[in-house]
Amino acid sequence: MLETFGADFHRWPADRIAAAEALCAASATARAARERAARLDALLAEDRAAETVPPARIQAITDAALVRIAAQDRELDVDAIPIWQWLFTRPVGAVIATAMLAGIVLGLLVPAGPPQGALAASALFGTGARSLVGIL
Amino acid sequence: MVAESDDDGLMRQVAAGNETAFRILAARHLPAMLRLARRLLGTVDAEDAAQEALVRIWSNAGQWQPERSRLSTWIHTIVYRLCLDRLRQIRTVALDEAYEAEDESPGAEEQVALASDLRRLGIAMEHLPPRQRAALTLFYYDEMSGSDAAAVMDLSLKAYWSLLHRARQALQAELAPAPSTSRKG
Numbered sequence: 001m002l003e004t005f006g007a008d009f010h011r012w013p014a015d016r017i018a019a020a021e022a023l024c025a026a027s028a029t030a031r032a033a034r035e036r037a038a039r040l041d042a043l044l045a046e047d048r049a050a051e052t053v054p055p056a057r058i059q060a061i062t063d064a065a066l067v068r069i070a071a072q073d074r075e076l077d078v079d080a081i082p083i084w085q086w087l088f089t090r091p092v093g094a095v096i097a098t099a100m101l102a103g104i105v106l107g108l109l110v111p112a113g114p115p116q117g118a119l120a121a122s123a124l125f126g127t128g129a130r131s132l133v134g135i136l
Numbered sequence: 137m138v139a140e141s142d143d144d145g146l147m148r149q150v151a152a153g154n155e156t157a158f159r160i161l162a163a164r165h166l167p168a169m170l171r172l173a174r175r176l177l178g179t180v181d182a183e184d185a186a187q188e189a190l191v192r193i194w195s196n197a198g199q200w201q202p203e204r205s206r207l208s209t210w211i212h213t214i215v216y217r218l219c220l221d222r223l224r225q226i227r228t229v230a231l232d233e234a235y236e237a238e239d240e241s242p243g244a245e246e247q248v249a250l251a252s253d254l255r256r257l258g259i260a261m262e263h264l265p266p267r268q269r270a271a272l273t274l275f276y277y278d279e280m281s282g283s284d285a286a287a288v289m290d291l292s293l294k295a296y297w298s299l300l301h302r303a304r305q306a307l308q309a310e311l312a313p314a315p316s317t318s319r320k321g
Contacts, residue, residue, distance in 0.1 A: 040307070044277070051174075053167045058167070061186055068187065068191045069191055
């Protein structure tokens with residue numbers, strides 16, 4: 001029990017304390033074992049007391065966490081907008097959108113010639129074949 | 137302004153996005169969070185892990201249920217799981233070798249002896265497996281009850297007592313053979 005809970009009986013399971021106290025009162029060996037355990041307890045307590053965190057450090061870590069949180073919230077905001085708006089919110093999206101618009105404008109401005117397959121078909125089989133290829 | 141209320145009230149305000157409440161909460165719980173993370177990861181990684189834990193607390197504040205667990209248990213669970221994830225990634229934890237500073241002020245001899253003992257304790261702790269370190273930290277440093285510590289580590293109470301027993305025995309064994317004299321270079 002000493003090797004689990006240490007020498008402080010207050011931290012022992014309640015139903016074992018009375019027996020432990022009785023044993024320590026009766027046995028020098030038990031008392032010596034408890035003293036050994038108390039030495040380790042004291043060292044652990046000293047270690048705990050030595051581990052102070054300066055308030056400035058606490059503040060710095062909290063500030064850094066809040067920066068992460070703000071960045072995370074911005075990401076969530078971007079994820080929440082509709083896809084067509086997303087196209088205009090990031091450089092890659094803007095480039096893609098511009099290229100698509102330029103393609104549509106060019107397609108409207110440049111006059112469409114007859115399909116090449118249709119020209120070849122008319123040369124070989126006459127205008128009837130050309131119309132058929134055009135339909136297809 | 138946020139009144140320095142209990143954890144329950146603070147968490148409700150954090151869940152509503154109140155930064156001041158979050159700062160109060162962090163000031164209250166960060167030392168214990170750092171202690172556990174330091175024991176498992178070492179000083180440098182501990183601060184980053186604690187930071188990440190704070191982000192998770194903010195993000196999941198609405199999920200904490202006061203009737204199911206104490207806030208400190210919930211927070212320790214977040215830190216513990218985060219540290220275990222990181223340990224799985226890094227595998228090894230570097231020992232802190234920077235143990236040079238010794239005090240020459242009055243009463244320094246006792247201070248030096250204590251510092252030496254604490255150094256040995258630190259090294260002995262480093263030699264323990266992470267779960268044993270966590271078991272000792274929760275019980276002896278954070279003074280958690282067995283049932284809370286078992287909840288943090290996702291163990292039955294019996295398994296936690298068993299782990300704590302092995303941890304303390306191992307720590308005692310690590311400390312036992314070391315000489316008590318302090319060498320000066």
